[in-house]
Amino acid sequence: MAGPSTTSDEILRCARSLLIEGGYNGFSYADIAKVVGIRNASIHHHFPSKSDLVRTLIARYREEAEAGIAHLERQFPNSADQLRAYVSYWQACIADASAPFCVCALLASQIPVLPEDVILEVRTHFRRLSAWLTSVLERGARQGDLRLTGTAKAEAEAFMASVHGAMLSARAYGDPKIFGVITHPLLERLATQH
Secondary structure (H helix, E strand, O other): OOOOOOHHHHHHHHHHHHHHHHOHHHOOHHHHHHHHOOOHHHHHHHOOOHHHHHHHHHHHHHHHHHHHHHHHHHHOOOHHHHHHHHHHHHHHHHHHOOOOOOHHHHHHOOHHHOOHHHHHHHHHHHHHHHHHHHHHHHHHHHHOOEOOOOOHHHHHHHHHHHHHHHHHHHHHHOOOHHHHHHHHHHHHHHEOOO
16 A cells, blocks of 8 residues: 655656656756645755656656566466556556556657666666566467567567557557557467467
8 A cells, every 4th residue: 555645756746747748858847846836946855856856757667667567477377468468558548648658668769868867767667678578478489379470589679669659659640549559460460379
C-alpha cells in the first residue's frame, strides 16, 4: 500500500504529465509550481536542476516498468501471453489517455537536446526493456510458443520499435485505435498456433 503523497511525488507526477505533453524543453519549474501550488524554490529544494528532476522521474518510471513486467511474468507463464499483456497494457493506457506515450520513448526522440545524465537514464531503460523482451522471445521460441524469424535480440529490438512506433502513430493520427492496428499483426506473426 502506498503512503501519503509527498511534495516530491506531486512534483514528479506533474513533471511526467508535462513531459508527455510537451517534451523536455516544453515545461519549466514555473509550470510545475503553478500546477502543484508551490514556489519554484520549493521545487529546487527537492530537485536542484531540471536534469535531476527528469533523471529521478525516469528512475521511478523504470521501477514502475520493472514492477509491471514482474507482475506480467507472474500472471502469464506463457511467453506469447506476456507479449500480448504488454501490448494490451499500452493499448489501454493510450485509449484512456492515462499514459498515452512511453516517457523514455518520447525522451529518446529528443536525445540531441538532452543533458548527458538524462540520456544515460533513457538508454538504461531501453537496454533493460530490450533484455526482458529478448528473454521472453528466447523462452517462447524454446517452448514453442513463439516463432522467430531472426535472433531473439533482433526480434526484441523490432518488437520494441514497433510498439513505440505504434504509440507515435496513434499520437500523430489522434486515433488510439491505430496502436492496435499496428501491434496486433506483430503479435499474430510471433505467436505459434497450438
